[in-house]
Amino acid sequence: xxxxxxxxxxxxxxxxxxxxxxxxxxxxxxxxxxxxxxxxxxxxxxxxxxxxxxxxxxxxxxxxxxxxxxxxxxxxxxxxxxxxxxxxxxxxxxxxxxxxxxxxxxxxxxxxxxxxxxxxxxxxx
Numbered sequence: 587x588x589x590x591x592x593x594x595x596x597x598x599x600x601x602x603x604x605x606x607x608x609x610x611x612x613x614x615x616x617x618x619x620x621x622x623x624x625x626x627x628x629x630x631x632x633x634x635x636x637x638x639x640x641x642x643x644x645x646x647x648x649x650x651x652x653x654x655x656x657x658x659x660x661x662x663x664x665x666x667x668x669x670x671x672x673x674x675x676x677x678x679x680x681x682x683x684x685x686x687x688x689x690x691x692x693x694x695x696x697x698x699x700x701x702x703x704x705x706x707x708x709x710x711x
Contacts, residue, residue, distance in 0.1 A: 588613035588700045590683050595674035595705030602673055602709075608666040608683030610700060614638065616661040619687035622668045622680035623695050624709075625704075634681070635668065646692075673709045680704040 606622070621636035635657035638644040645657055652705040656669040666683050682705070684698035690698055 588685060589616045590676050590700055590702035592681065592683055592708070593647075595681060595707045596672055597710065600674060600709060600711050602664045603669070603671045604673065604707060606668040606670065606681055606683075606705060606707075608668075610664045610666065610683075610685060613685065613700075614684075615659075615664040619692065619698075620657075620659060620666045621682060621687075621692070621695075622657060622666075623684060623696060623710045624681045626679040628657055629679075632679070633695075635655075636687075637655070637691055647690075648693075663689040668708070673707075675709050675711050676708060678709050679707060682688040683709050 589611045591609045618639045622634040623631050624634050625631045635647045637657045637659055654672045658667045665681055682702045682703040686699040687697055688699050
């Protein structure tokens with residue numbers, strides 16, 4: 587059974603940085619397309635970034651985070667990361683990782699077979 591556990595969330599000020607991690611166990615990590623999503627309070631889920639598997643490592647980002655966030659993966663450590671710089675109050679959300687794209691829109695959490703519980707990121711002005 588695939589398990590995803592996020593860490594690294596917290597409370598920061600505008601302009602500061604955080605690095606989120608997602609530890610994956612129980613599956614063929616290097617073959618998974620991986621993604622980060624977020625859910626701001628009272629709003630629907632949003633795609634943040636995704637990265638291909640099987641050595642392609644092609645990335646895609648939401649327009650709102652381009653140039654500020656960077657998604658990476660360490661296939662040897664079965665870990666997905668999200669480096670978040672220049673954080674803004676509108677980045678406040680629960681962030682969670684998702685694994686193994688199956689079908690449909692890769693920017694939708696429904697397209698992934700597995701997801702973690704999430705970690706809270708709060709950015710204050």
